[in-house]
Amino acid sequence: MVGAGPAGLAAAVYGSSEGLSTLVLDSFGPGGQAGASMKIENYLGFPTGITGAELMSRALLQAQKFGAEFSTPSAVAGLELGGPRPIVRLDDGERVEARCVLIATGADYHKLDVPGYERFEGMGVYYAATPMELASGRGDEAVVVGGGNSAGQAAVFLAQHLKRVWVILRGGDLHKSMSSYLVERLQTADNIEVLTHTQIHELLGDGLLEAVEIENTQTGARRTLAAAAIFSFIGAVPRTGWLPAEIETDAKGFICTGRAVLDSARWPLDREPFPLESSYPGVFAAGDVRLGSVKRCAAGVGEGSMAVAFVHQYLDSLAN
Numbered sequence: 001m002v003g004a005g006p007a008g009l010a011a012a013v014y015g016s017s018e019g020l021s022t023l024v025l026d027s028f029g030p031g032g033q034a035g036a037s038m039k040i041e042n043y044l045g046f047p048t049g050i051t052g053a054e055l056m057s058r059a060l061l062q063a064q065k066f067g068a069e070f071s072t073p074s075a076v077a078g079l080e081l082g083g084p085r086p087i088v089r090l091d092d093g094e095r096v097e098a099r100c101v102l103i104a105t106g107a108d109y110h111k112l113d114v115p116g117y118e119r120f121e122g123m124g125v126y127y128a129a130t131p132m133e134l135a136s137g138r139g140d141e142a143v144v145v146g147g148g149n150s151a152g153q154a155a156v157f158l159a160q161h162l163k164r165v166w167v168i169l170r171g172g173d174l175h176k177s178m179s180s181y182l183v184e185r186l187q188t189a190d191n192i193e194v195l196t197h198t199q200i201h202e203l204l205g206d207g208l209l210e211a212v213e214i215e216n217t218q219t220g221a222r223r224t225l226a227a228a229a230i231f232s233f234i235g236a237v238p239r240t241g242w243l244p245a246e247i248e249t250d251a252k253g254f255i256c257t258g259r260a261v262l263d264s265a266r267w268p269l270d271r272e273p274f275p276l277e278s279s280y281p282g283v284f285a286a287g288d289v290r291l292g293s294v295k296r297c298a299a300g301v302g303e304g305s306m307a308v309a310f311v312h313q314y315l316d317s318l319a320n
Contacts, residue, residue: 001015001022001023001024001025001101001102001104001304002025002026002076002088002101002102002103002104002105003024003025003026003032003102003103003104003105003106003239003287003289004024004025004026004029004030004031004032004060004070004072004104005031005032005033005034005035005056005104005106005287005288005300006032006034006056006059006287006297006298006300006301006304007102007104007106007286007287007288007300007301007303007304007307008024008026008032008102008104008286008287008304009024009030009056009059009060009063009301009304010059010300010301010302010303010304010305011102011104011286011304011305011307011308012024012059012063012068012070012304013059013062013063013066013068013305014304014305014308015068015308015311016063016066016067016068017066018308018312020308020311022063022067022068022069023068023069023070023071023096023098024063024068024069024070024071024072025071025072025074025076025088025090025096026070026071026072026073026074027072027073027074027075027076028072028073029072029073030056030057030059030060030070030072031052031053031056031057031060032056032106033052033106033109033288034052034055034056034297034300035052035053035055035056037051037052037121037122037297039051039052039122039123040052040055040122040297041122041136042132042133042135042136042296042298043055043297043298044298052122052297055297074090074092074094075090075091075092076088076089076090076091076105076242077089077090077091077242078242078243078244079101079242079243079244079247079283080095080244081244081246081247081280081283082246085097085098085099086098086100086101086280086282086283088101099282099315099318100282100283100284100311100314100315101282101283101284102284102285102286102304102307102311103240103243103247103255103278103283103284103285103286103289104285104286104287104289104300104304105238105239105240105289106238106239106287106288106289107236107237107238107239107254107288107289107295108236108237108238108239109127109232109235109236110232110234110235110236110237111232112125112145112200112203112230112232112234113199113200114200114201114202114203115202116203117203119203120203120205120208120209120230122136123207123208123209124138124203124205124208124209124210124228124229124230125203125209125229125230125232126229126230126231126232127231127232127233127236127295128154128231128295128296129144129153129154129157129158129231130157130296132296133229133231134158134161138208138228138229139226139227139228139229140162140163140164141162141163141164141165141166141225141226141227141228141229142158142162142164142165142166142227142228142229142230142231143165143166143167143168143200143212143214143225143227143229143230143231144158144165144166144167144168144230144231144233145168145200145230145231145232145233145234146168146169146232146233146234146235147167147169147170147171147174147176147177147178148177148178148233148235149177149178149179149182150233151167151178151231151233152167152174152178152179152182152183152185152186153182154231154233155167155186155189155192156182156185156186156189156192158231159189159191159192162191163191164191164193164227165189165191165192165193166192166193166195166214166225166227167186167192167193167194167195168195168198168199168200168214169194169195169196169197169198170197170198170199170217171196171197172196172197173196174186174194174196195214195216197216197217197218198214198215198216198217199214199215199217200212200213200214200215200230201213201214201215201222203230204224205228208228209227209228209229209230210226210228211224211225211226211227211228212224212225212227212230213225236288236295237252237253238252238253238254238255238288238289239289240253240254240255240289241253243255246266246279246280247278247279247280247283248260248261248264248266248278248279249291250291254289254290254291254292255278255285255289255290255291256278256279256291257273257275257276257277257278257284257285257290257291257292258273258274258275258276258277259272259273259275260291260292261273261277261278261279264279266279266280267279268281269281271317274310274313274314275306275310276290276303276306276307276310277310277314281314282314284307284310284311286300286303286304286306286307287299287300287303287304288300290303
């Protein structure tokens, strides 16, 4: 496993518990972005919430109990394909050969350019808008940051449940990066207000987000919104720069898997790829780095667990 976030750790637990020789590599340490979360309140089984660090440390101990090996920090520099087995190359020159590789390196979400934003991650600042985040939030007003389709869809969803939704846009034209149907919905909704040429100046609150101070970039005027939740959709960059051309990605760098690579010229076999298998047989992807994944801690755990089942199927196909 390359990456020790929720997907990589889940794969380590299930792989090692099922008798696979399992090695986890990560350039920093176990936990990933989830490990930095101040509190995860929508993870199944923890109704009062749990810190990301505690959840990930428990997963680490669980994987080690079953015999998984960890090498952190170990920065991966490349993946060599075409030989008998995939080879993961580390930046210190070491090489690791394996029958299967799971890529679970995640993505770097663009963060709000606001001092102290990290204090409110998971406590008012979110990077997805679903019923789970809605249940975690407080108050009846929210701020959506971004001008793409994800931001528009989030605003429409939130407006169905909240009294007021503010959409913060650095530029002046929603049509530049948002589909027309979404722009129309935002403009016709009575409880959605789009603020153009605007940026967040300060986040206010003691432990939990309580309000947001915004600034008009043209006039310098500032105002405070009584919003206890910010939903940020300003993009993400997958950690896939180290992958070779044999691993197909979309235009943004997210790894294509399953049916998405079936018609690819890179897919070399007669059988269909397994659902989490990349364009190179035996190389899988799970979690935020995968195209079409649900950007959620629990979803990453689920994909990491599923990947092990597909690894077994792949190994059985080699034996047959």
